[in-house]
Amino acid sequence: PIQVPHFVLENHQNLTLCEDFFxxxxxxxxxxxxxxxxxxxxxHVKNRKKETMIQETNKIIQLYERRGFKxxxxxxxxxxxxxxxxxRPVDLxxxxxxxxxxxxxxxxxxxxxxxxxxxxxxxxxxYTKVVIIxxxxxSTRSLNQIPAQDGISDRISPLxxxxxxxxxxxxxxxxxxx
Numbered sequence: 001p002i003q004v005p006h007f008v009l010e011n012h013q014n015l016t017l018c019e020d021f022f023x024x025x026x027x028x029x030x031x032x033x034x035x036x037x038x039x040x041x042x043x044h045v046k047n048r049k050k051e052t053m054i055q056e057t058n059k060i061i062q063l064y065e066r067r068g069f070k071x072x073x074x075x076x077x078x079x080x081x082x083x084x085x086x087x088r089p090v091d092l093x094x095x096x097x098x099x100x101x102x103x104x105x106x107x108x109x110x111x112x113x114x115x116x117x118x119x120x121x122x123x124x125x126x127y128t129k130v131v132i133i134x135x136x137x138x139s140t141r142s143l144n145q146i147p148a149q150d151g152i153s154d155r156i157s158p159l160x161x162x163x164x165x166x167x168x169x170x171x172x173x174x175x176x177x178x
Contacts, residue, residue, distance in 0.1 A: 001164025005153075008161060009068050012036050012152050017064075018104035019057065019076040021048055024115060025132055030056050031140075033107040034064070034071075038148030039158035040107055042140040044133045048079070054086045061090060067162055075101045114139040 016035040021028055028048065032041045041060050045052050061071045073091040074080070077100065084092040095101055115136050119127070127135075144159040151158060159165055 002160055002166055003164070004067055004069075004161060005156065008152060008156075013068065014070050014072045015064065017060070017071050017074045018101045018107070019060075019074055019080065020101065020104045020108065021045075021079075022108045022112070024112065024136055025127070027129060027132055027136075029136060031104065031108055031111065032060050033103055034158075034162075035103065036152050037069075037158050037161055038151040039162040040111065040140050040143055042111065042136055044136075050082045050086075053080060053083045057083060057087055061087070064162060067164065069162070075104070077101065110143065111136065111139055114143060 015037065017032050018035065019030070019032045022031055023029070028045050030041075030043045030045050030053075033039065041063070043056050043059075045056060057074070064071055071090050073093055074087070075093045075095070078094045078097055080092060081094050084094075118135055118139065141159070144162075145157050147154050147157050153161070
């Protein structure tokens with residue numbers, strides 16, 4: 001894997017994560033985006049229960065920690081208040097009822113728009129649950145492969161920073177989704 005550049009860990013090791021749920025055709029997903037790096041994750045979840053929130057949030061925190069980053073706090077809707085004690089030492093900052101965390105709402109909208117664009121380019125009338133889940137994952141993956149406009153680097157993609165995977169060589173791709 002590609003190493004995280006020294007200047008990134010030196011200046012941007014401590015991160016804030018934004019988190020929320022969204023649905024695509026009735027299928028629930030947990031979505032996160034990190035401030036500064038702008039790395040997105042999306043996970044198909046079976047429900048919005050406390051156990052699911054704890055399990056998936058801890059997986060995402062571990063993903064960042066494996067690369068040397070430290071999640072200091074998480075910003076989320078008030079439905080995540082129930083996991084506040086379970087994710088310590090990470091601080092959970094929730095917004096009041098009927099309020100939203102702007103970064104995550106914008107990221108969800110971008111992910112859904114990318115998914116919708118791909119669906120409209122495909123020749124099918126109906127889509128299975130598996131196809132929808134894979135399409136949302138593919139949309140998120142493609143958003144992570146491009147250096148974030150307001151991210152910490154204009155050359156290194158969020159995918160490379162958080163996972164260590166290099167960018168895709170688009171000259172070698174032969175098939176599109178679907």
